[in-house]
Amino acid sequence: xxxLAKNSQNLEVWKVLESVKDPEIDTVSIVDLGMVEKVDIExxxxxxxxxxxxxxxxxxxIIRTNTKNAVMGLPGAKNVEVEFIFSPPWTxxxxxxxxxxxxxxxxxxxxxxxxxxxxSWHVDCPYCDSTYxxxxxxxxxxxxxxxxxxxxxxxxxxxxxxxxTIM
Amino acid sequence: xxxxxxxxxxxxxxxLADDDFLFSYRGSEWLGLxxxxxxxxxxxxxxxxxxxxxxxxxxLLEDLGLGKADDLAHLRPAQERKNSVLTExxxxxxxxxxTPQYDWAYTVVRSYFYTQAKRAKINSLRESSYEPxxxxxxxxxxxxxxxxxxxxxxxxxxxxxxxxxxxxxxxxLKLVVDDMGDLFSYGEQKELIERFxxxxxxxxxxxNWLEALxxxxxxxxxxxxxxxxxxxxxxxxxxTDELQTAIDTLSEVYRLDTATNW
Numbered sequence: 001x002x003x004l005a006k007n008s009q010n011l012e013v014w015k016v017l018e019s020v021k022d023p024e025i026d027t028v029s030i031v032d033l034g035m036v037e038k039v040d041i042e043x044x045x046x047x048x049x050x051x052x053x054x055x056x057x058x059x060x061x062i063i064r065t066n067t068k069n070a071v072m073g074l075p076g077a078k079n080v081e082v083e084f085i086f087s088p089p090w091t092x093x094x095x096x097x098x099x100x101x102x103x104x105x106x107x108x109x110x111x112x113x114x115x116x117x118x119x120s121w122h123v124d125c126p127y128c129d130s131t132y133x134x135x136x137x138x139x140x141x142x143x144x145x146x147x148x149x150x151x152x153x154x155x156x157x158x159x160x161x162x163x164x165t166i167m
Numbered sequence: 168x169x170x171x172x173x174x175x176x177x178x179x180x181x182x183l184a185d186d187d188f189l190f191s192y193r194g195s196e197w198l199g200l201x202x203x204x205x206x207x208x209x210x211x212x213x214x215x216x217x218x219x220x221x222x223x224x225x226x227l228l229e230d231l232g233l234g235k236a237d238d239l240a241h242l243r244p245a246q247e248r249k250n251s252v253l254t255e256x257x258x259x260x261x262x263x264x265x266t267p268q269y270d271w272a273y274t275v276v277r278s279y280f281y282t283q284a285k286r287a288k289i290n291s292l293r294e295s296s297y298e299p300x301x302x303x304x305x306x307x308x309x310x311x312x313x314x315x316x317x318x319x320x321x322x323x324x325x326x327x328x329x330x331x332x333x334x335x336x337x338x339x340l341k342l343v344v345d346d347m348g349d350l351f352s353y354g355e356q357k358e359l360i361e362r363f364x365x366x367x368x369x370x371x372x373x374x375n376w377l378e379a380l381x382x383x384x385x386x387x388x389x390x391x392x393x394x395x396x397x398x399x400x401x402x403x404x405x406x407t408d409e410l411q412t413a414i415d416t417l418s419e420v421y422r423l424d425t426a427t428n429w
Contacts, residue, residue, distance in 0.1 A: 055306060056219025086223070087302035089309065119316065138313060139209035143216055147208075165305055167312035 006041050013039045013046060013071055020070050023062045024142065028102035030063060034094025037085065045079035046071055051090035054143035060084060092162045108145065109159035119167075123159045125150035133157075172363050176297060177231060178249070178356035179365050182402055183288070184224035185250035188240055189410070190281055191217035192417050193254065193274075196263045202271055209317060213278075216310045223303055230299075238425070241418035245411045246404045249354070253277060253346040255401070255410040272335035275325060276343045279318035280380075280392075284350055286315055287375040291367040300365065319383060326387050344392045351376070351394065354402025 017036055018029045030036055030050065040047040048067055052060050064082045071080045092111035095103070100110035109123035116122075124131050130152030137147040138161070145158045168176075194214035201207040225236035233239065248255075256277070259270035289311060292304035325332045351373040353360045361368050367375075377391055384391050399405040 054216060054219065054310060055223055056215040056217070058215075086306045089302075089306045091309070119312070137205045137208055138317070139212035141208070143212055143219075143310075147205075161313070163309040163312075165309065167309045 009041050009076075010039055012074060013041070013048070016070050016074055017048070017067065020063070020066050023059045023066070025103065025106050025108065027106045028099050030067065032096050032099030032102055034096060034099065035063075035090060037088070045081055046074075046077055047081045047083065049083050049085055051088070051094075052084050052086070053090050055086075057143055059142075089165060091164050092160060093164065095160070103160060107157055109148070109157065111160040111162045113162075115162060115164070115166075121162055123148070125153060125155065126157055126159075127155050128153040171359065173231070175356065175359040175363050176365060177228065177233065179353070179360050180224050180228055180231075180300075181249040182251075182353065184221050184228065184239070185248050185401075186254050186281075187217050187221035187224065187285075189248075189250045189254040189413065190278075191215075191221060192413055193256070193258055194278070196258055196267075197269065197274065200263065200267060200269060213314050213317065216314065220303075220307050220310075223307075227299055227303070237421065241414075241421040242425070245406050245414055248404065248406060248410060248414075249402050250406075250410070251346075251350040251352075251401045252348075252397070252399050252405075252407060253281065253343065253350055255406060255413060256346060257409050257412075270335075270339065272325060272332070272339040273342060275318065275321045276336065276339040279322040280343055280347065281350070282311065282314050282318050283379050284372070284376050286311055287372045287379065288366065290375070291372060295366060296364040323383060323387065326389070340392070345395065347392070348395050348397025349400045349402055352397060352400055352402050354400050356402070 014031065014036070017039075018031045020030045022028050022030070022033060033053065035050050035053065037049045037051050040049070048071060050063070050067065064084070067082045068080050071077055071082075093113060095111060103110050104126045107126050109126045112121045112123050114121065122131075123133065125133050125148075128150060130150055132151040133148050134151065135146065136149050136156065140147045140158050140161075144161055146161050147156065148159055149156050191214045194210060194217065197207075197214075198211055199207065201210050221240065222236065225239045228234075228239055229236040258274055259268050261267040261269070263269075289304045289307050292300050293308065295301050295304065322336075325336050351369050353369055357369060360366065366372070373394065380391060399407065
């Protein structure tokens, strides 16, 4: 019985974490981005373990606070701890299918799953799906994004940078 | 962990932390001044990543019981700093609040050489005997991939551009190489750091760095740099006055109130 209760409580926490959005991209949650590594329900506290996308990301503290507040809102939650760990490392293939959709909706191309031999990569335009795009700047407005330009619909757009442990 | 191993570990992490901290501080001084807006975005992004790397190393030292990470970054006096002299050097003449006459060629050469040296160290740290360093290395590696690509591109472009660009790059190369004596050094802690398999030997890291540069230098028909003996060894706390000025500036706000949560 106890195990069952714990399990359903765990699911409730995961569910509420889906309401914690990326502070700048309100169409994707930290679950969609693959940032949630695990949820531990202990007698005295609920612990959420997160993976930072990029190490110098200034949004990490905002995400920590938002995560804590969201879980605290659950009935019976008294003590909530949010911890960032580096291992396993966050990689861009952790972004879920739902996350890819949410990014596209916001005008950001999802991180490509495939890298060329020389390390270059390709995404399609998130607005018109054209493949005729150019890389403007591999570094974008935030650490995890690059700036591109669509030659078909003449729109600048961003893409989430691929990062993998083979790099 | 034995007392000696802990001492070796602390010595190494201080060097890694202080290197990235000063390197990214100098990078941050370029904000708004880079040659064009796209470069301003790119180099600021690299600077932010590198500051994140330094913060992680300081956190590791905090976990080892050496004091608060923010204090370690802001409050240690110059003679206790273990960064290499190359990372503390100013970007050029002038002050960024006044009329900075910064040298972009110098920044390109310093950043490319430093980042490629960091690559050699990070590759080695992926095999470190200390697990938290292995974990950090995997994470840093992914971000570093883009940094190396960026600085290498600038380096190759400017050296195969106009005569003026080339002559500025050649002068910058001399300045950078002159200061590189301690970049691959572990200072007085060399024997200790190398004994516990925390990272490869100084010689091996330096050699891997040279091998990584070789294809680029061959393409550009340049002789590979010869690293001089250090005049000052930052790993032993020997520094230029430029470090003290940097610390005074970067810690000015933090020192106003060290108890506040910035």
